[in-house]
Structures are given as C-alpha cells and as structure tokens.
Amino acid sequence: MAHEGMVHALTEIHRVLTPQGWLADLRPDRRTAMGKRWRGLPRVYCLSTPGGGTLAGFLQKENFADHRASDRAAREVLRRELFTLQSAETFPFRFYFHTLSHLEDHLATWWTNTTLPALTRRRLRLLMGRYPASQIVVIDTMRLDVMRKR
Amino acid sequence: MRGVRKDPERTEVRVLMRRVPLAGARVLEIGCGDGRLTRRLGGVVRSVAAIDPDREQIARANRMIPARLRGKVRFEVGSGETLRFPDRSFPIAVLSWSL
Numbered sequence: 001m002a003h004e005g006m007v008h009a010l011t012e013i014h015r016v017l018t019p020q021g022w023l024a025d026l027r028p029d030r031r032t033a034m035g036k037r038w039r040g041l042p043r044v045y046c047l048s049t050p051g052g053g054t055l056a057g058f059l060q061k062e063n064f065a066d067h068r069a070s071d072r073a074a075r076e077v078l079r080r081e082l083f084t085l086q087s088a089e090t091f092p093f094r095f096y097f098h099t100l101s102h103l104e105d106h107l108a109t110w111w112t113n114t115t116l117p118a119l120t121r122r123r124l125r126l127l128m129g130r131y132p133a134s135q136i137v138v139i140d141t142m143r144l145d146v147m148r149k150r
Numbered sequence: 151m152r153g154v155r156k157d158p159e160r161t162e163v164r165v166l167m168r169r170v171p172l173a174g175a176r177v178l179e180i181g182c183g184d185g186r187l188t189r190r191l192g193g194v195v196r197s198v199a200a201i202d203p204d205r206e207q208i209a210r211a212n213r214m215i216p217a218r219l220r221g222k223v224r225f226e227v228g229s230g231e232t233l234r235f236p237d238r239s240f241p242i243a244v245l246s247w248s249l
Binding site: 005006008009010012013015016017018019021022023024025026027028070073074086087089091092093094095096097098099101102105106142144146 | 152153154155156157158159161162165166169170171178180187229230231232233235236237238239240241242243244245246247248249
C-alpha cells in the first residue's frame, strides 16, 4: 500500500471508531534494522532441546520502503491530531518450522521480500544434521503502537 | 501452512490484552489473513468483524472457525481503504500486520 493509501486507511479507521476508540497497530519492528546490517532483523535458531537454541544467523530483508511508508503514515495522522499515541512497545514473535524445507517454502510464499543468506542456510544444515530431532525457530521483533481517537 | 507454527506462546494476544480493553468489546480487525489472530481474539471479545483483501485467505479463515466462535466472528473480503461500516461503529480497531 502506498503512503497516501495508508493515510486514507487510517482516516477510514478514525471514521468507524467510536469517540475515544482504540487503534492497535501491530507490525514487525524494523526501526533498528534500517541502515544497520543485522540489528533488528529476524533471528534464526536451531532448537535442539526445549529452551536450548543455537543462533544460526539472520533473515535478510531486501528493502524497508513499506516500513518507512507505514511509519510516515502513522506520524502523519498523529500530526493531524486524529489520534493520540497511548503506548508503544516491542515484543518477540516466534515462528517454528519443522524443517528447512518448510522455512524455504514459507519464504517463497509469504516472505517474498526476505531471503535466507547462504551462510545462515549452511549453518542450519550443519546444526540440523547434528541434531536430527531439532526444529527451526525464527524470532522476529514485533511492535504494538496503541492510539486513541481524539 | 503445514510445518509452521506461529506464536504458540500467544505473546501477541497477551500483549494486546495488556494494552487495549478487549474484554467484551466489538472489534474490527483489518488484514486478518487466515484468521490466526482473529480466532485468538474471538475467545476474549464480544465480536470480531475481520477483513482482508485476499479472497482465498478469507475462504480459509471461514473454514477454520471453530464451532464455539461461530456467530461471534465474521470474515469479509475488504480493504482498509474503503471500510463498509457505518461511522462510530467499533470501539476498537486492530491493524494486523497490515499498515
């Protein structure tokens, strides 16, 4: 969705909300990843025992244009005083994949803006060969911004 | 999708519940996808109207509604840019990975 479309969608939400209504904006947090090579990117672990994971690497995002546009749209409706920001926080969101093929299928179908770097793939293969009952965990950082209609 | 589990710890809905008064509320969810978060919200709120522009995802979401949530959760094809709801009709809206 382009920036104008996002602002329009937020304006529509403002219209259908009751006075003092709540808007919860849930999305991946890429603020620390922009301009920095690894920080803020989804982390990939090989989980060999419950609670016992080994970091294999990171997923690489191709670009952050959509994230920047979302941030700009949210800032714009706050500036226009349609909403007030009540709280902002981040939290970990975990995806569990049974096998490397499941992760690769998911990347091809849903995370088309994301790649699995060759080094991370190699480490995953090595770790999963060492621990055949293991699974893959991708930990992404999500953000929740809560706003209220003015 | 087979072979994938998303947020089995339910961190997302727990964080939401801590920050937004969901209990007993009528909720509009925008960008519901296959209804993963909708089904979790359905156990807490009074009702959820959930929309997504992807017709296949909405069909999948409808197939996966558990019997206990039928009548409480409604899925529709729709976009956040043109909401087909009257003014002032929801106390809570959730943008589900969709802004």
